[in-house]
Amino acid sequence: MRFKLAISVILLVSSGAASELKLDRQPGKLVIQSRARSEAGWTALLTYVMEKGKRPYLHPVHDASGKQVLTDDRPADHPWQHGIFTGFHRVNGFNYWKEDQGQQRFMRLLDLKEEPAKIAWTSLIELIAPNGDVVLEEENTIVVHAPESADSYRIDFTLVLRAKEKEVQFGKFFVGGLSVRMPWDKENPRQTHLNSNGLRGRAGEQKRAAWCMVEQPFGNDVFGFAIFDHPSNSNHPPAWRVDEQGLINPNVSGLSDWSIPPGEERRFEYRILVYRGPARKAQLVEEFDRFGKR
DSSP: OOOOEEEEEEEEOSOOOOEEEEEEEETTEEEEEEEETTOSOOEEEEEEEOOBTSOOEEEEEBOTTSOOBOOOBSOTTOTTOBSEEEEOSOBTTBOOSSSSSSEEEEEEEEEEEEOSSEEEEEEEEEEEOTTSOEEEEEEEEEEEEEEEETTEEEEEEEEEEEEOSSOEEEOOOSOOEEEEEOOOOTTSOOOEEEETTSOBGGGGTTOBOSEEEEEEEETTEEEEEEEEEOTTSTTOSOEEEEOTTSEEEEETTSSSOEEEOTTOEEOOEEEEEEEESSOOHHHHHHHHHHHHTO
């Protein structure tokens, strides 16, 4: 039996005009730009960093206007965190999360398609053990949809985890899988969290929930991310990593040890709502219900 891990990411905020996209391919990067159909100028929406031999990630991720960066990359407190990224701990006993034992290495693009309404690509990543063996393949398919308004856009993200010739074991740990990291001001931390069960802040740490959000002020506005865990996921609802620095993670290894047999794949589906807020719980419930019917 074969499984795939699929992640969907959505940026959604208030109102505005329909937009279109174009791709600016640079060395080691895909820069997705957008513009409202009524305007002439293009603005950066998000960047996919794909340096050969390193962990790929999305950063910077802007709001739909392109004015505000909503993610952080290599923060001083956790330099292994990168905007929107994937990472795993205790893979066959080794740490791939911190990039200090096992390594996630971008290998190549497998596909790239550009249309005014969406831009899609597929990339291959290998997880390399300390002895140099490739123990696992990641295959990421990311589809960026043109903003539906001046404030909103969607990203679909499919992550396939594929074991090679041997079983891959994942040990239970407090973090692992898809993560979103926002900026953090140590002297003035203002981010807030809320999960589907109504738990706020650190009360949601390692608690099972269908979704969780993190948001914070940027000037006179509030922006945030909410991640929704699809009901078809094998560990639904997952236990969440919710930390003080503004990271949220539907932890694939939070409930128990798990494994992928030789030659098989594992699949999870997520949606991320990146919004101009503050968010209302009713909106998040509605978005989860819509996502769950996919």
